[in-house]
Amino acid sequence: MCVALGLLCFAGSSALGQATPLRVTINAKAGLQYDVVRFEAKPASKVELKLVNNDDMAHNLVLTKPGQRETVANAALALGTEGDAKNWVPDLDSVLFSTPVLKPDSSHVLRFITPKLPGVYPYVCTFPGHGLLMYGAMYVGVPMPPLEKDGNVPEAARQGKTEARQFHAWGEKRPLMYRIFMPEASPAAIAVALKHGQNYCWDAGQCRLRYAWYGGFVDPWPVWRGNGHGLAKVLGTKYWESDVPGSIKIGDSEAEPKFLGYRKVDGQPEFHYRVNGVDVYELITPLHSVIGIQRSFRIPNNTKPVVLPVGPTGRVAFEHSAGKLKDGLLALTAGEAASFTVSIGLIK
Amino acid sequence: MKMMSVLKTFLTVVGLVFVVGLRAAGIGDYYSIENIAMPKGLDAQVGGLDTMPDGRLVACFHRGEVYTYQPKTGEWKLFADGLQEPLGIRAISDREVVVMQRPELTRIIDENGDGVADRYQTIHDGFGMTGNYHEFAFGPARDAKGNFYVGLNLASNGASIRPELRGEFRHYGLDREGFKSKSYKGPAGRMYAATPYRGWVLKISLDGNMTPFAPGFRSPNGLGVDLQDRLFVTDNQGDWLGTSKLFHVQQGRFYGHPASLTWSGDWKKGRNPLKVAAGEFDAMRTRAAVLFPQGFMANSPTQPLPDSTKGRFGPFAGQLLVGEMNRSRIVRVMLDEVAGELQGACVPFYDAAGLTRGSHRFVFGSDGSLWVGQTHLSWVGGEGVQRIRWNGKTPMDVQSMKLIPGGFQITFTKRLAKSTHVPDQFKFKRYYYEYRQGYGSPQNGTEAIKVAGSKRLGDEKTMMVYLDKMNPGYIYQLDLKGVEAEDGSAVVNPLICYTLNRLTNGDDKAPHLVRK
Numbered sequence: 001m002c003v004a005l006g007l008l009c010f011a012g013s014s015a016l017g018q019a020t021p022l023r024v025t026i027n028a029k030a031g032l033q034y035d036v037v038r039f040e041a042k043p044a045s046k047v048e049l050k051l052v053n054n055d056d057m058a059h060n061l062v063l064t065k066p067g068q069r070e071t072v073a074n075a076a077l078a079l080g081t082e083g084d085a086k087n088w089v090p091d092l093d094s095v096l097f098s099t100p101v102l103k104p105d106s107s108h109v110l111r112f113i114t115p116k117l118p119g120v121y122p123y124v125c126t127f128p129g130h131g132l133l134m135y136g137a138m139y140v141g142v143p144m145p146p147l148e149k150d151g152n153v154p155e156a157a158r159q160g161k162t163e164a165r166q167f168h169a170w171g172e173k174r175p176l177m178y179r180i181f182m183p184e185a186s187p188a189a190i191a192v193a194l195k196h197g198q199n200y201c202w203d204a205g206q207c208r209l210r211y212a213w214y215g216g217f218v219d220p221w222p223v224w225r226g227n228g229h230g231l232a233k234v235l236g237t238k239y240w241e242s243d244v245p246g247s248i249k250i251g252d253s254e255a256e257p258k259f260l261g262y263r264k265v266d267g268q269p270e271f272h273y274r275v276n277g278v279d280v281y282e283l284i285t286p287l288h289s290v291i292g293i294q295r296s297f298r299i300p301n302n303t304k305p306v307v308l309p310v311g312p313t314g315r316v317a318f319e320h321s322a323g324k325l326k327d328g329l330l331a332l333t334a335g336e337a338a339s340f341t342v343s344i345g346l347i348k
Numbered sequence: 349m350k351m352m353s354v355l356k357t358f359l360t361v362v363g364l365v366f367v368v369g370l371r372a373a374g375i376g377d378y379y380s381i382e383n384i385a386m387p388k389g390l391d392a393q394v395g396g397l398d399t400m401p402d403g404r405l406v407a408c409f410h411r412g413e414v415y416t417y418q419p420k421t422g423e424w425k426l427f428a429d430g431l432q433e434p435l436g437i438r439a440i441s442d443r444e445v446v447v448m449q450r451p452e453l454t455r456i457i458d459e460n461g462d463g464v465a466d467r468y469q470t471i472h473d474g475f476g477m478t479g480n481y482h483e484f485a486f487g488p489a490r491d492a493k494g495n496f497y498v499g500l501n502l503a504s505n506g507a508s509i510r511p512e513l514r515g516e517f518r519h520y521g522l523d524r525e526g527f528k529s530k531s532y533k534g535p536a537g538r539m540y541a542a543t544p545y546r547g548w549v550l551k552i553s554l555d556g557n558m559t560p561f562a563p564g565f566r567s568p569n570g571l572g573v574d575l576q577d578r579l580f581v582t583d584n585q586g587d588w589l590g591t592s593k594l595f596h597v598q599q600g601r602f603y604g605h606p607a608s609l610t611w612s613g614d615w616k617k618g619r620n621p622l623k624v625a626a627g628e629f630d631a632m633r634t635r636a637a638v639l640f641p642q643g644f645m646a647n648s649p650t651q652p653l654p655d656s657t658k659g660r661f662g663p664f665a666g667q668l669l670v671g672e673m674n675r676s677r678i679v680r681v682m683l684d685e686v687a688g689e690l691q692g693a694c695v696p697f698y699d700a701a702g703l704t705r706g707s708h709r710f711v712f713g714s715d716g717s718l719w720v721g722q723t724h725l726s727w728v729g730g731e732g733v734q735r736i737r738w739n740g741k742t743p744m745d746v747q748s749m750k751l752i753p754g755g756f757q758i759t760f761t762k763r764l765a766k767s768t769h770v771p772d773q774f775k776f777k778r779y780y781y782e783y784r785q786g787y788g789s790p791q792n793g794t795e796a797i798k799v800a801g802s803k804r805l806g807d808e809k810t811m812m813v814y815l816d817k818m819n820p821g822y823i824y825q826l827d828l829k830g831v832e833a834e835d836g837s838a839v840v841n842p843l844i845c846y847t848l849n850r851l852t853n854g855d856d857k858a859p860h861l862v863r864k
Contacts, residue, residue: 166389167391167411168389168390168411168413168429169387169388169389169390169413169424169426170389170426171389176429176430177429177430178412178430178432179412179430179431179432179449179450179451180412180432181479181510185512186477186479186512186513186514187450187451187477187478187479187483187510187512187513187514188451188452188473188477188514190430204451204452204473205451205477205512205514220411224391224410224411225726226725226726227481227482227725227726227727228433228450228481228484228725229481229506229507230481259452259470259473260469260470261454261455261467261468261469261470262467262468263466263467263468264465264466264467264468269468
């Protein structure tokens with residue numbers, strides 16, 4: 001259908017055959033971003049748009065009619081199990097052109113004729129959950145406003161954050177963790193960037209997950225620029241924040257948890273702490289098809305019942321592999337708790 | 349005309365001699381320095397420096413990285429990352445380091461031997477944090493038994509405390525709400541200890557047993573153990589510190605800054621040290637072994653490191669070297685045991701000659717060269733790593749300065765010139781810094797001290813110098829400008845400051861240190 005529309009435009013234009021197409025290359029980057037968040041094109045002109053996927057997860061690019069970005073992204077989500085077969089492109093008139101879903105390190109060239117009607121035509125990654133952050137706009141026959149005032153590009157790009165500052169000798173990498181002063185956490189906080197633009201804050205002072213966000217990681221500069229005064233800034237959208245205080249509870253004791261460190265598993269920390277004399281191991285990994293994280297717990301050598309505060313569970317896609325959930329608390333038997341997972345997904 | 353020409357030639361010769369004479373007084377004639385190329389993109393502010401048994405250097409940096417450096421190839425390799433302001437590192441083996449970072453003492457282990465750490469094991473995190481930026485955590489020094497010593501900074505009233513803390517909250521002037529008020533600064537005190545063991549040195553075993561070792565510190569950036577297994581800690585001029593200091597730290601003693609006493613079992617809960625007369629603390633405290641006069645010796649001393657090279661780094665084997673943040677300088681300390689306690693003198697050791705400012709952490713390589721790492725944070729300093737080597741020539745300097753009844757015994761590294769005339773060339777003065785709550789102290793009681801007599805010993809290197817006033821509680825400053833060795837070389841570092849806490853008879857009464 002998109003192709004048909006393109007052909008229609010082509011057929012209706014006379015001088016197009018000779019014109020050199022406008023060539024645009026857009027890279028999909030880590031942290032759910034396109035590196036080019038906007039470009040200008042003339043009405044009814046040829047465009048060769050090359051999408052290069054430099055990220056470690058799948059992405060596509062869908063051009064929509066003006067104002068239809070969110071509608072299209074939400075309709076893609078609703079495809080559910082049919083999504084993969086359709087490249088996550090919904091059957092809607094508001095979809096103009098689209099690439100297939102590109103695996104990491106692949107590219108695709110989309111050739112099309114821009115619409116005759118001047119306007120701002122959004123493009124968006126409709127892979128589930130990505131559309132919230134990963135989008136841009138094609139300006140057809142209308143001038144672009146200053147970037148910092150452009151409501152058609154993501155907030156991070158408006159703030160000039162697309163070019164991430166290099167803080168280390170290794171450039172950008174995920175997973176990555178910082179022990180650093182964080183907002184809404186104790187001074188012994190840990191910030192972790194996982195793959196797929198997933199991030200979380202875990203509190204080594206209280207041995208518990210504090211919040212999770214998607215998008216960029218943190219700006220450590222407020223802490224690192226000088227003597228450590230300041231807090232790292234979360235560069236993304238927080239979608240879950242613990243509202244049930246306290247660490248995991250083992251048995252009846254109200255004993256304070258004791259942080260014992262972590263082991264790096266594929267670059268991701270598996271936290272180790274001790275509660276009421278029992279060793280607990282917690283590994284947090286990204287979910288794959290949707291925005292979200294999975295918490296994998298191991299509590300070997302335990303004979304006591306376990307209660308894990310997991311709230312809030314209402315506004316996220318919360319899943320647990322074992323136990324009974326009530327009022328933000330997950331209750332497990334010692335057997336269930338030996339190895340279990342809970343996941344927090346953005347999309348309900 | 350002829351006369352003029354002769355005069356000109358004469359002046360030129362004099363000028364040359366003068367220039368040569370000046371050059372000979374530089375430490376750069378005796379030591380060479382090399383700048384080490386750092387990984388590109390790294391913020392090379394050094395928090396800690398050590399060598400591994402296999403000869404690699406290991407360093408931790410401001411943004412949380414730990415790198416190893418192979419001196420043979422000049423290659424840096426990332427060992428660990430993600431640490432929070434690490435300010436000290438000790439290698440345990442070729443695969444393990446112990447790092448002091450803001451929240452804890454951590455053992456970092458490369459379990460699979462690929463040169464990259466896999467496991468970060470918390471040795472001890474049982475002290476408090478308010479989130480105040482000034483709560484740096486320093487060390488670890490390690491003693492012969494393998495115990496670690498760390499220093500916990502006080503918080504600064506340049507900032508308040510954060511909504512969430514780690515550890516118990518306790519403060520003599522303010523509750524937690526009070527810390528939110530705009531007028532928290534006064535009642536907080538310039539430096540405060542609102543969570544446990546701020547202002548303390550802790551002793552921690554590798555398996556995590558912690559002993560609160562000694563209170564009384566303000567900003568104990570430098571911790572080191574000397575070749576006799578004695579612990580030394582430097583502290584920075586500020587409130588209760590008239591000038592910066594080097595303490596010989598022993599268990600259970602109090603080192604002068606009272607904010608830390610909040611966490612001492614002997615201190616009455618809620619008693620406000622800001623309202624206690626200085627005399628009470630003066631009676632409790634152990635004075636610093638060495639004072640670094642502010643402004644010209646050291647403003648912010650860093651790590652004390654004993655010269656463990658047995659002479660491969662020059663003539664000062666066994667003595668302590670101490671870094672200084674504010675200028676291109678490493679200071680040398682000459683300790684003197686008097687009536688059972690350590691006191692002694694400080695003298696610049698390495699000045700300028702290519703040294704970057706901000707020398708923060710040190711370690712000797714197995715070849716006897718000194719590795720130096722710099723930092724600055726938001727203060728004066730530098731960054732990077734340098735390596736200093738001795739070229740085998742002996743600088744003319746004071747080798748040791750010891751108290752004797754009525755004066756000092758001063759030994760030089762070389763034989764003194766025959767023409768040495770003590771009353772003209774050994775210029776003494778003395779002064780003191782007050783012990784008081786205020787920030788720093790001016791030099792007080794400054795007066796020139798006359799040489800009453802002198803005697804040169806048969807080694808031609810040692811001079812006994814007798815002074816007409818010797819009293820405890822003063823810095824005796826000696827200026828040796830003009831003194832030369834027998835071979836004509838001038839004293840490289842002619843300014844020496846001896847901290848006279850007590851006389852050889854044990855008299856340490858110094859009531860003038862506390863203003864009535």
